[in-house]
Amino acid sequence: MPDKEDTVVNFPLPDQNLIQNFILESSAIRGRVIRLGSVLDKIVSAHDAPEAIAQLMAETVALSAVLSSMLKYEGIFILQVQGDGPVSMVVCDVNSEGHVRGCVTYNEEKYEAKLKEKNKKPLSLEDMFGTGYLAFTVDQGAHTERYQGIVALDGKNLEECVQHYFEQSEQVETVIRLAVDRVEDAWRAGGVMIQRMPLDEKDVQSEVVEQEEENWARASVLLKTCKDEELLDQKLHENTILLRLFHEEGVRVLDSTDLIAKCRCSEERLLGILSTMPKDDIAHIVEDGKIMMTCEFCKTTYAIIPSDELL
């Protein structure tokens, strides 16, 4: 007889980390679903920040995955939120291979003081960042010029600020639905974005335009019906979410990208930074013949033995 405990099978919890692109066949609408599990948890947990700051970081990572659709070629999409409040900066980048990393800079004392001032009530975006902005950069190397967008931190959360950016700019019309939370003690995120594609010139007739206006309005309303629980429940397949939302619009999935928590730091890169520093400064940070350097993104610590040229 096997031990009773041996017969218990523990199925691992689903862990999805991906971007799934889709189109609605009945209209000129494209979109993407993102799911984040262990990748998000690894990136956020490495920074060991207070809960509310970790939440901001998790939102930034999730939004970056959504907005990285702006990458049309090989390159890097960078989302940066900056302010003069307790949290001075959150940065996340996603490259075209799906490698994601993130980093946060905050002042613990200022944060504690703000919590006290607010009498432990939840802190608003303004409480956290003060006056600030959200900026993104699409860096596609030699393919195209570096593209940058910027918007004031004027909204109840980062998602709303991004939404304002699309409303104010001449960009394609966009609606984003995002959920970010801890589920069973691990960070999880899910989101759906839809965008209205420009019509072909031959389609710019009043009936088509009117029809597309209606399609867009309906899809936007449908997207808003999507619940946080659905977006965060990884047992629910992303295609099921899409079917629930858009079954009447002829939703069709296209390509997908797996997301991986992977930093771009290396000893070589750090040596590159060191080589630009004055020799006097380097001499100050050498201890026992080594320079200890920690990557601000992934928190990996490197013990670098400086070459003679550096000293």
Ligand SMILES: [Zn+2]
């Ligand atoms: Zn790193």
